[in-house]
Amino acid sequence: xxxxxxxxxxIDGDRRLDGRGVTDLRxxxxxxxxxxxxxxxxxxxxxxxxxxxxxxxPREVFPKHMTDPYKAIINCKYSMASFSSLEDxxxxxxxxxxxxxxxxxxxxxxxxxxxxxxxxxxxxISMEVLQSDGGTRIAGITAASVAVVDAGIPVKDLVQGVxxxxxxxxxVVDLDKIEDNMGQSDIPVIVSxxxxxxLLYQLDGMLTRDDINEGMDLVFExxxxxxxxxxxxxxxxxxxxxxQVADEKPAAGKETEEVM
Ligand code: CDP
Numbered sequence: 001x002x003x004x005x006x007x008x009x010x011i012d013g014d015r016r017l018d019g020r021g022v023t024d025l026r027x028x029x030x031x032x033x034x035x036x037x038x039x040x041x042x043x044x045x046x047x048x049x050x051x052x053x054x055x056x057x058p059r060e061v062f063p064k065h066m067t068d069p070y071k072a073i074i075n076c077k078y079s080m081a082s083f084s085s086l087e088d089x090x091x092x093x094x095x096x097x098x099x100x101x102x103x104x105x106x107x108x109x110x111x112x113x114x115x116x117x118x119x120x121x122x123x124x125i126s127m128e129v130l131q132s133d134g135g136t137r138i139a140g141i142t143a144a145s146v147a148v149v150d151a152g153i154p155v156k157d158l159v160q161g162v163x164x165x166x167x168x169x170x171x172v173v174d175l176d177k178i179e180d181n182m183g184q185s186d187i188p189v190i191v192s193x194x195x196x197x198x199l200l201y202q203l204d205g206m207l208t209r210d211d212i213n214e215g216m217d218l219v220f221e222x223x224x225x226x227x228x229x230x231x232x233x234x235x236x237x238x239x240x241x242x243x244q245v246a247d248e249k250p251a252a253g254k255e256t257e258e259v260m
Pocket of ligand 1: 085086132133134
């Protein structure tokens, strides 16, 4: 929740508290295929955020009465581990915030997955926040998009997120927790670079129309870098699979020797 707390100086000249410039992203590492049992998975380590996404499906719909004869239904679950931030979150299970994030993520993937190709099925997408430091819904959906592609589910595009907001009167991208909590505003955005669509946009705080126009340009620019990391993660996953398959193949001649 953005609050204007003037006593915290979040930006000095062009330098933010953690040393970043206004358009710098925090360090970002994406690993695809981290879970053996899920259909698809990805881990996103973004600054101090660590978010794991897992995908199951398309599979039979449960409960059955939810079945859609024309398309797959998409379920998205976001949850924050009790040990994910400085204060223990205490009670497990979804709160209002987690339900909201699951709902906005569902809208993203309903507009991203070719659901009409899998009528009468469902796709379950889970985002588990292991460690949080601002921007976890963005990190979660970015991870989930890689996990959906890793599961082999046809999509219109890899989607990715970046947040933009205002601290100390300056527009900045990829706000961390202190910038999000103490800054003037914060907009998490999910985009598709291929179609130039905005799939999620949630404004917290106040911005002028010019700020928003400029901010969206910054988001689309930064999203290119996030997309590169997603593509790289998927390529690395398939390189690992190729290596494993090669290792498992019997060496030429070995089989014949054993038979003899
Ligand atoms: O994480 P995101 O920016 O998508 O959501 P937020 O509601 O704006 O929360 C910003 C940050 O506050 C989170 O990333 C967490 O670090 C922290 N937070 C928390 O620790 N416990 C909560 N119940 C909500 C937020």
